[in-house]
Amino acid sequence: MKLVLLGPPGAGKGTQSIELSREYKIPHISTGDILRESVKRGAPLGLKAKSYMDKGALVPDEVVTGIVVERLKEPDAKSGYILDGFPRTLVQAEDLDEALKKIGSGIDMVVYFETSDKIAIERLSGRRVCRSCGFNYHVKNIPPKKEGVCDKCNGALFQRPDDKEETVIKRLKVYEDQTKPLVDFYAKKGILEKVSGDLGVEDLFKVLSKIFADAKLR
Numbered sequence: 295m296k297l298v299l300l301g302p303p304g305a306g307k308g309t310q311s312i313e314l315s316r317e318y319k320i321p322h323i324s325t326g327d328i329l330r331e332s333v334k335r336g337a338p339l340g341l342k343a344k345s346y347m348d349k350g351a352l353v354p355d356e357v358v359t360g361i362v363v364e365r366l367k368e369p370d371a372k373s374g375y376i377l378d379g380f381p382r383t384l385v386q387a388e389d390l391d392e393a394l395k396k397i398g399s400g401i402d403m404v405v406y407f408e409t410s411d412k413i414a415i416e417r418l419s420g421r422r423v424c425r426s427c428g429f430n431y432h433v434k435n436i437p438p439k440k441e442g443v444c445d446k447c448n449g450a451l452f453q454r455p456d457d458k459e460e461t462v463i464k465r466l467k468v469y470e471d472q473t474k475p476l477v478d479f480y481a482k483k484g485i486l487e488k489v490s491g492d493l494g495v496e497d498l499f500k501v502l503s504k505i506f507a508d509a510k511l512r
Contacts, residue, residue: 295318295373295374295403296375296400296401296402296403297374298381298403298480299376299377299378300405300473300480301406301407301408301409302407302409302473302491303414303462303465304413304415304416304417304466305407305414305491306409306417306491306498307379307491308378309495310502313495314499315376317503318506320373320376321370321375322375322378323365323376323377323380324378325382326379329343329361332361332364337364339357340361343357355385355389356389358380359389360393362390363390366394366397366399367397374402382473383476384475384476384479387476387479388479402485402509403485403487403509404480404485404486405486405487405488405489405505406480406487406489407489408488408489408490408492409492410492411466413492414462414466415462415466416434417432418456418457419457419458419462420432420433420435421454421457422438422451422452422453423452424447424450425449425452426447426448426449426450427444427446427447429444429446431444431451438451487505489502489505
């Protein structure tokens with residue numbers, strides 16, 4: 295089962311990716327994680343990406359796509375994977391398609407998490423992160439036992455600048471502009487499914503499981 299999960303920040307893609315990865319025993323591949331890992335390992339494409347990151351510039355689409363495709367060639371991704379956070383643009387989607395064709399592969403399904411701005415803003419602006427271990431909390435959904443303190447390591451919790459409400463609103467607008475062409479691209483290919491990102495974690499997981507079962511994806 296080779297999946298792409300699309301959706302705005304706060305749609306719940308990361309949470310569902312972890313659950314689906316556990317259930318279907320396929321790797322959850324987050325672009326941010328593999329980009330950092332490629333840089334850390336000193337891989338040629340990772341070093342190329344670092345040269346842009348060090349200057350505060352965006353990493354070009356072809357470099358990001360190259361790093362993703364390298365990861366998809368690894369043994370644990372042979373029977374399937376979940377791509378979370380990639381592709382972000384139409385150019386990346388087209389490049390990914392071409393790269394997968396060259397290795398005799400392709401995406402089975404793209405799931406778009408349609409999420410209201412209200413829910414996305416509530417989820418993201420309520421997020422708190424531990425400065426020490428990086429564990430995520432939410433002031434309403436996953437509160438720590440003691441306010442402002444991590445349950446796991448007693449580290450201090452903070453709100454990332456990206457999660458402040460005014461920034462979240464801007465991020466959602468950027469995502470909307472970038473994603474519409476992607477949704478149309480995959481719809482035309484006949485592999486797009488839409489679900490409600492407003493659903494709770496368990497309800498959304500049930501919806502996804504049924505979609506995959508109906509499509510005979512395992």
